[in-house]
Amino acid sequence: MNPVERSDHDVVYKGEHEGPDGVLYNEGVGDLSCRRVQTESGTAIVAHFRPSLEELQILTRGGHVELAIFTEPIPPISIVAVPQPEESDA
Secondary structure (H helix, E strand, C coil): CEEECCCCCCEEECCCEECCCCCEECCCCCCEEEEEEEECCEEEEECEEECCHHHHHHHHCCCEEEEEECCCCCCCEEEEEECCCCHHHC
């Protein structure tokens, strides 16, 4: 899924960039536009994503959304549509 930039987003987590030391950080990682939201549990980061045509087809066939949270690099997530597992895989 691809992140969507919106006018209500107030933060951009930088993906691939060159640091002040000249080193390339987060190679191959795109920027993540999002907004900070205060909740009863604390601050949340909210981002919006648009599925590709292939991912939409997976979702309409009963697939689901998989969220992977990485400890490094920032942005710290990957979100994709995955097909529904077979009954024996559930």
